[in-house]
Amino acid sequence: MTAPDPAVEAYLETTREARLGAYLELLRIPSISALPEHAADVRRAAEWVAAELGRIGFEHVEVSETGGHPVVYADWLNAEGAPTVLLYCHYDVQPVDPIELWDTAPFEPFVRDGRVIGRGASDDKSGVAMHLQAAEALFVTRGGLPLNLRICFEGEEESSSPSLSAWLEANRHRLGADVAIISDTGFFEGNIPAITQSIRGMLYTQIDVTGATLDLHSGSYGGNVENPANALARIIAELKDRGGVVQVPGFYDDVEPLDAATRARLAETPFDAEAFRERIGVPALAGEADYTPVEREGVRPTLDVNGIWGGFQGEGSKTIIPAHAHAKVSMRLVANQDPDRIWESYREYVAAVAPPGVRVEIRKLGTGRPSATPIDHPVVRAAAAALEATFGREPVFRRSGGSIPVAEMLERQLGLTVVLVGFFNPDDNAHAPNESMVLANYETGIRTICQLWDLLGRGDPGGD
Amino acid sequence: MTAPDPAVEAYLETTREARLGAYLELLRIPSISALPEHAADVRRAAEWVAAELGRIGFEHVEVSETGGHPVVYADWLNAEGAPTVLLYCHYDVQPVDPIELWDTAPFEPFVRDGRVIGRGASDDKSGVAMHLQAAEALFVTRGGLPLNLRICFEGEEESSSPSLSAWLEANRHRLGADVAIISDTGFFEGNIPAITQSIRGMLYTQIDVTGATLDLHSGSYGGNVENPANALARIIAELKDRGGVVQVPGFYDDVEPLDAATRARLAETPFDAEAFRERIGVPALAGEADYTPVEREGVRPTLDVNGIWGGFQGEGSKTIIPAHAHAKVSMRLVANQDPDRIWESYREYVAAVAPPGVRVEIRKLGTGRPSATPIDHPVVRAAAAALEATFGREPVFRRSGGSIPVAEMLERQLGLTVVLVGFFNPDDNAHAPNESMVLANYETGIRTICQLWDLLGRGDPGGD
Numbered sequence: 012m013t014a015p016d017p018a019v020e021a022y023l024e025t026t027r028e029a030r031l032g033a034y035l036e037l038l039r040i041p042s043i044s045a046l047p048e049h050a051a052d053v054r055r056a057a058e059w060v061a062a063e064l065g066r067i068g069f070e071h072v073e074v075s076e077t078g079g080h081p082v083v084y085a086d087w088l089n090a091e092g093a094p095t096v097l098l099y100c101h102y103d104v105q106p107v108d109p110i111e112l113w114d115t116a117p118f119e120p121f122v123r124d125g126r127v128i129g130r131g132a133s134d135d136k137s138g139v140a141m142h143l144q145a146a147e148a149l150f151v152t153r154g155g156l157p158l159n160l161r162i163c164f165e166g167e168e169e170s171s172s173p174s175l176s177a178w179l180e181a182n183r184h185r186l187g188a189d190v191a192i193i194s195d196t197g198f199f200e201g202n203i204p205a206i207t208q209s210i211r212g213m214l215y216t217q218i219d220v221t222g223a224t225l226d227l228h229s230g231s232y233g234g235n236v237e238n239p240a241n242a243l244a245r246i247i248a249e250l251k252d253r254g255g256v257v258q259v260p261g262f263y264d265d266v267e268p269l270d271a272a273t274r275a276r277l278a279e280t281p282f283d284a285e286a287f288r289e290r291i292g293v294p295a296l297a298g299e300a301d302y303t304p305v306e307r308e309g310v311r312p313t314l315d316v317n318g319i320w321g322g323f324q325g326e327g328s329k330t331i332i333p334a335h336a337h338a339k340v341s342m343r344l345v346a347n348q349d350p351d352r353i354w355e356s357y358r359e360y361v362a363a364v365a366p367p368g369v370r371v372e373i374r375k376l377g378t379g380r381p382s383a384t385p386i387d388h389p390v391v392r393a394a395a396a397a398l399e400a401t402f403g404r405e406p407v408f409r410r411s412g413g414s415i416p417v418a419e420m421l422e423r424q425l426g427l428t429v430v431l432v433g434f435f436n437p438d439d440n441a442h443a444p445n446e447s448m449v450l451a452n453y454e455t456g457i458r459t460i461c462q463l464w465d466l467l468g469r470g471d472p473g474g475d
Numbered sequence: 476m477t478a479p480d481p482a483v484e485a486y487l488e489t490t491r492e493a494r495l496g497a498y499l500e501l502l503r504i505p506s507i508s509a510l511p512e513h514a515a516d517v518r519r520a521a522e523w524v525a526a527e528l529g530r531i532g533f534e535h536v537e538v539s540e541t542g543g544h545p546v547v548y549a550d551w552l553n554a555e556g557a558p559t560v561l562l563y564c565h566y567d568v569q570p571v572d573p574i575e576l577w578d579t580a581p582f583e584p585f586v587r588d589g590r591v592i593g594r595g596a597s598d599d600k601s602g603v604a605m606h607l608q609a610a611e612a613l614f615v616t617r618g619g620l621p622l623n624l625r626i627c628f629e630g631e632e633e634s635s636s637p638s639l640s641a642w643l644e645a646n647r648h649r650l651g652a653d654v655a656i657i658s659d660t661g662f663f664e665g666n667i668p669a670i671t672q673s674i675r676g677m678l679y680t681q682i683d684v685t686g687a688t689l690d691l692h693s694g695s696y697g698g699n700v701e702n703p704a705n706a707l708a709r710i711i712a713e714l715k716d717r718g719g720v721v722q723v724p725g726f727y728d729d730v731e732p733l734d735a736a737t738r739a740r741l742a743e744t745p746f747d748a749e750a751f752r753e754r755i756g757v758p759a760l761a762g763e764a765d766y767t768p769v770e771r772e773g774v775r776p777t778l779d780v781n782g783i784w785g786g787f788q789g790e791g792s793k794t795i796i797p798a799h800a801h802a803k804v805s806m807r808l809v810a811n812q813d814p815d816r817i818w819e820s821y822r823e824y825v826a827a828v829a830p831p832g833v834r835v836e837i838r839k840l841g842t843g844r845p846s847a848t849p850i851d852h853p854v855v856r857a858a859a860a861a862l863e864a865t866f867g868r869e870p871v872f873r874r875s876g877g878s879i880p881v882a883e884m885l886e887r888q889l890g891l892t893v894v895l896v897g898f899f900n901p902d903d904n905a906h907a908p909n910e911s912m913v914l915a916n917y918e919t920g921i922r923t924i925c926q927l928w929d930l931l932g933r934g935d936p937g938g939d
Contacts, residue, residue, distance in 0.1 A: 230877030413694030
């Protein structure tokens with residue numbers, strides 16, 4: 012059974028303002044892992060988090076080198092007989108462009124209408140700060156934690172975690188645990204508590220098309236050379252058909268067939284397509300005709316251009332044929348697609364559909380495998396009970412469209428079951444301008460974490 | 476018959492250094508007409524040119540308002556009985572991006588290996604400066620010009636001349652002339668003197684594709700919304716087929732058929748495809764299979780993306796679906812294509828091929844009609860004679876791929892025959908980084924202009 016600890020609750024109430032201040036302090040550090048010019052900021056965030064862990068009471072705190080941005084490791088292993096949880100969050104954030112669409116500076120966070128606004132407010136500095144503050148509440152009121160915790164806070168999640176796999180391999184000796192909890196996911200539409208049952212994998216690529224050595228005058232050369240921007244458009248148009256079906260050969264070969272039972276369960280998800288459409292502001296939803304929106308997000312792979320550029324982007328007209336054009340193209344993968352196998356097929360296909368007269372380079376910028384958790388696992392049941400006790404509503408089980416490469420790494424490399432519990436809201440604008448975090452989710456979520464740890468410490472899944 | 480005037484030649488020799496200095500002074504003014512932040516610079520260039528015209532000896536000098544950037548008008552009409560020429564050049568220049576590919580600051584011109592390097596060095600401040608210096612040579616050595624001249628130096632040519640047509644209409648009373656000479660064109664490959672016999676027209680457009688209100692997380696939304704960048708790529712891919720044939724309905728309806736005689740004449744052009752390919756650095760030439768490169772440039776229409784952008788353009792990976800994506804798309808038109816008619820068909824076609832789920836806006840940023848001059852016109856023959864006398868080689872007649880909207884305006888609105896004589900070199904990088912002007916062409920071209928004016932003043936076409 013779940014029940015709030017009055018001492019913990021009293022502590023959290025009296026420290027509310029100071030805790031908000033600490034969370035905003037973390038948000039002020041522009042730890043953008045994708046941009047080399049922010050490398051020092053990423054390190055500064057790591058050091059801030061490490062200092063907090065040490066101050067609160069964790070042991071073996073270390074800003075651990077990876078070759079890229081550091082991992083912050085810490086542990087507290089003094090709950091004899093209790094289970095050990097490996098907790099993962101990430102302290103790095105997405106870039107901020109288009110900066111002009113932010114209402115305020117992304118790294119000067121503030122509270123408005125019950126939300127904290129700022130880059131990383133939800134994804135995933137809320138996860139870092141909430142777990143720090145839940146642990147502090149327990150350390151202060153009880154002198155220790157009800158379970159053993161190993162902390163792994165990553166600094167490269169928003170850059171596809173290029174160094175984490177090697178770091179996990181090199182640190183196996185201090186990563187032993189009964190289960191891994193990743194807090195980097197969110198609630199369902201309408202702020203309904205949710206546990207993420209599966210996440211999509213990822214293959215992130217860049218296509219670079221080069222023509223002439225310099226931009227050419229479109230009058231003098233137009234008609235006699237292939238235009239790199241036109242060529243790039245043609246390549247991209249060949250990647251999906253008008254129905255949203257990816258054309259890369261073999262792309263769907265390993266996609267797990269969607270059985271009737273799964274479809275029925277997914278159909279129960281309380282999804283309001285019109286509210287969803289209106290919230291994001293598109294004229295109509297679009298996607299594979301044979302699947303529902305919930306299926307398209309959770310159990311179907313897809314392909315998107317994440318950015319495209321080349322030639323003149325200013326006001327007015329400039330009559331050139333661009334010397335080069337570029338696109339970031341990524342695929343979201345589902346079980347049992349293998350990103351490495353898809354990469355090989357994709358690379359060959361792009362080269363095959365590219366027009367002659369230009370040079371085409373295709374690069375792999377990151378991969379992540381799809382991942383899933385059994386919904387009857389005791390830790391999943393405990394998390395569901397803690398969510399219901401604190402948020403007053405039974406959580407839904409989501410099949411998320413997002414990708415968390417680390418989930419698959421923890422499963423495959425460390426043999427751990429991974430449970431995904433997070434507190435973002437679907438309209439938090441993660442990865443977009445004016446990213447936010449619902450302050451009520453932040454505060455209530457800290458209570459959820461405390462109760463979940465109590466349940467796990469007692470070996471009690473909390474459910475019926 | 477043509478012959479150099481020894482007094483003029485002596486004057487030009489002794490003033491060479493000072494004249495180069497004046498030309499570089501003009502190049503230092505960043506008169507980029509397409510960028511609103513350079514409006515004051517465009518005006519400064521107009522005032523510089525007007526001051527020079529007044530100093531040299533022209534009359535009725537005026538920086539004449541147009542609603543956009545000004546036209547510099549001046550005249551000298553004291554050559555009684557001699558013909559009157561309306562001379563057109565433009566003092567505005569192209570934008571400078573990609574700025575990182577310039578070897579030096581674009582508006583700090585300098586001389587290297589016999590070339591002046593700087594934005595506008597050829598296109599078209601060479602035209603302005605050469606005609607100013609030719610006129611000054613005649614004023615100084617003879618006290619006047621051998622013919623009547625009306626000067627019209629435009630400041631919006633690189634922005635598709637949006638104000639010129641209305642200005643011509645409002646200034647008809649002072650634009651009466653026997654012929655118009657436009658100096659904004661160049662020589663043939665290999666620096667062979669050339670007279671431009673025809674130029675292509677232009678339709679310049681922008682396509683804006685909008686999806687959600689904000690960038691979306693590609694995991695949470697990928698598969699359920701149309702991606703504006705993918706949609707834009709699809710639209711662009713539909714504009715031309717793989718053979719380079721434009722797919723806009725009716726696009727080729729009014730294209731003048733290419734007869735055997737024209738093909739034979741064009742085949743005589745001394746064009747070295749391999750040298751051309753190597754100079755611009757493309758792996759292979761590309762274009763309509765049924766036409767030669769010279770035909771593709773001169774007598775075939777084409778379509779090019781001039782710029783494309785949307786979403787994340789930085790280092791690394793950002794997993795968004797861009798809220799919007801954009802492209803500049805322009806078409807080069809040939810006789811007898813009507814840009815307004817093509818615009819209507821293009822707009823309908825883009826809307827028709829656009830995928831659902833996004834909003835597509837299509838804008839017209841500029842148009843220009845194609846134009847041609849009869850090659851047996853007396854002024855064409857005089858220009859050919861002056862070129863041969865000064866450069867030592869008979870000029871070729873070019874069918875240029877470029878577009879000069881003013882040529883068609885002068886023809887249609889003022890009823891003037893337009894002769895196109897200019898001195899750029901094909902490898903001058905007009906519109907590109909490291910734009911240059913061959914100094915020998917600049918100097919010899921001033922002699923060509925003096926001799927052409929002498930021939931026209933005597934009513935002597937100069938040929939046999």
